[in-house]
Amino acid sequence: MVKYICKRLGVGLLTLFILTSLTFFLMHAIPGSPFTQDNKNIAPEVIAAMEAKYNLDKPVGEQYVTYMGNVLHFDFGESIARRGQNVTDIIIQRAPDTFKLGAVAFCVSIVIGIALGIIGALTKHRWVNGVITVIATLGVSLPSFIVALLLMIAFGVQLKIFPLIGLDGPLNYVLPVIALSLSPIAMVTRLTRSSLRDVMNKDYIILARSKGTTDLTVVIKHALRNALLPVITYCGPLFASLVTGSFVIETLFTIPGIGREFVSSVNNRDYTLIMGLTIFLGAVVILMTLITDIVAAIVDPRIKLDKK
Numbered sequence: 407m408v409k410y411i412c413k414r415l416g417v418g419l420l421t422l423f424i425l426t427s428l429t430f431f432l433m434h435a436i437p438g439s440p441f442t443q444d445n446k447n448i449a450p451e452v453i454a455a456m457e458a459k460y461n462l463d464k465p466v467g468e469q470y471v472t473y474m475g476n477v478l479h480f481d482f483g484e485s486i487a488r489r490g491q492n493v494t495d496i497i498i499q500r501a502p503d504t505f506k507l508g509a510v511a512f513c514v515s516i517v518i519g520i521a522l523g524i525i526g527a528l529t530k531h532r533w534v535n536g537v538i539t540v541i542a543t544l545g546v547s548l549p550s551f552i553v554a555l556l557l558m559i560a561f562g563v564q565l566k567i568f569p570l571i572g573l574d575g576p577l578n579y580v581l582p583v584i585a586l587s588l589s590p591i592a593m594v595t596r597l598t599r600s601s602l603r604d605v606m607n608k609d610y611i612i613l614a615r616s617k618g619t620t621d622l623t624v625v626i627k628h629a630l631r632n633a634l635l636p637v638i639t640y641c642g643p644l645f646a647s648l649v650t651g652s653f654v655i656e657t658l659f660t661i662p663g664i665g666r667e668f669v670s671s672v673n674n675r676d677y678t679l680i681m682g683l684t685i686f687l688g689a690v691v692i693l694m695t696l697i698t699d700i701v702a703a704i705v706d707p708r709i710k711l712d713k714k
Contacts, residue, residue, distance in 0.1 A: 418692035482682035493682035504663035515590035523598020545592025554585035642698025
């Protein structure tokens with residue numbers, strides 16, 4: 407297990423290095439200067455001074471070596487658009503709101519998705535299964551920003567039940583969480599339902615039922631552990647996608663999180679902030695994938711045997 411974790415860490419670090427390098431060179435391949443983004447009448451000597459401050463006057467290769475050296479010391483530099491603010495400080499300030507929104511959406515997705523999947527796998531009523539199928543289909547079909555706009559119009563503008571700006575209170579979470587979690591709920595529901603249906607036909611389940619064990623005990627004690635393995639595998643990428651993929655939702659609901667900062671940095675061509683956020687979000691995806699693999703190996707010992 408230790409060897410496997412070390413190997414995956416090495417692959418993750420290599421992936422992060424490639425991601426950082428590609429982002430760096432792609433950002434510097436875009437023509438123009440970030441200092442003329444808002445005002446094109448800036449004097450050339452002022453632009454030259456600003457480029458010298460951020461090392462943009464040096465060859466790209468030298469800039470790359472300097473930046474990667476600073477990254478090794480966790481120094482992402484100063485934001486170009488927000489002069490005087492360090493990129494690390496901006497990430498620390500904005501990350502909590504993004505993680506809180508992502509964590510709530512993750513919990514809602516897992517709980518509701520597993521519950522609907524269990525009901526869909528065990529129910530004998532066709533109309534119940536039909537309703538669950540419709541929910542799963544809508545969740546996969548509708549983009550999150552369309553759901554967000556519909557929710558904002560219906561419950562924010564027309565009915566005025568939920569607020570539409572920020573994350574100041576519990577009610578502020580309702581609409582963005584629904585918009586974020588509808589698609590994951592559909593995916594978790596489908597994974598749980600199909601996997602549980604397959605597990606319920608296994609020999610050990612039939613044996614447990616023949617001993618007089620109640621259906622609820624059979625499902626909770628015997629079936630769910632094996633049936634939820636695909637869901638566990640999906641949890642890592644799901645959490646990472648909810649944290650890193652909430653850019654549009656944060657922009658629509660004016661949530662001061664990392665997603666909104668990322669969109670703003672791209673619009674402002676803030677090289678240092680784009681690089682810092684890319685490295686941070688890439689690290690989150692790699693870490694969650696690693697945690698998912700470890701948890702899956704703990705839950706299902708057969709994974710370890712396959713590795714051996």
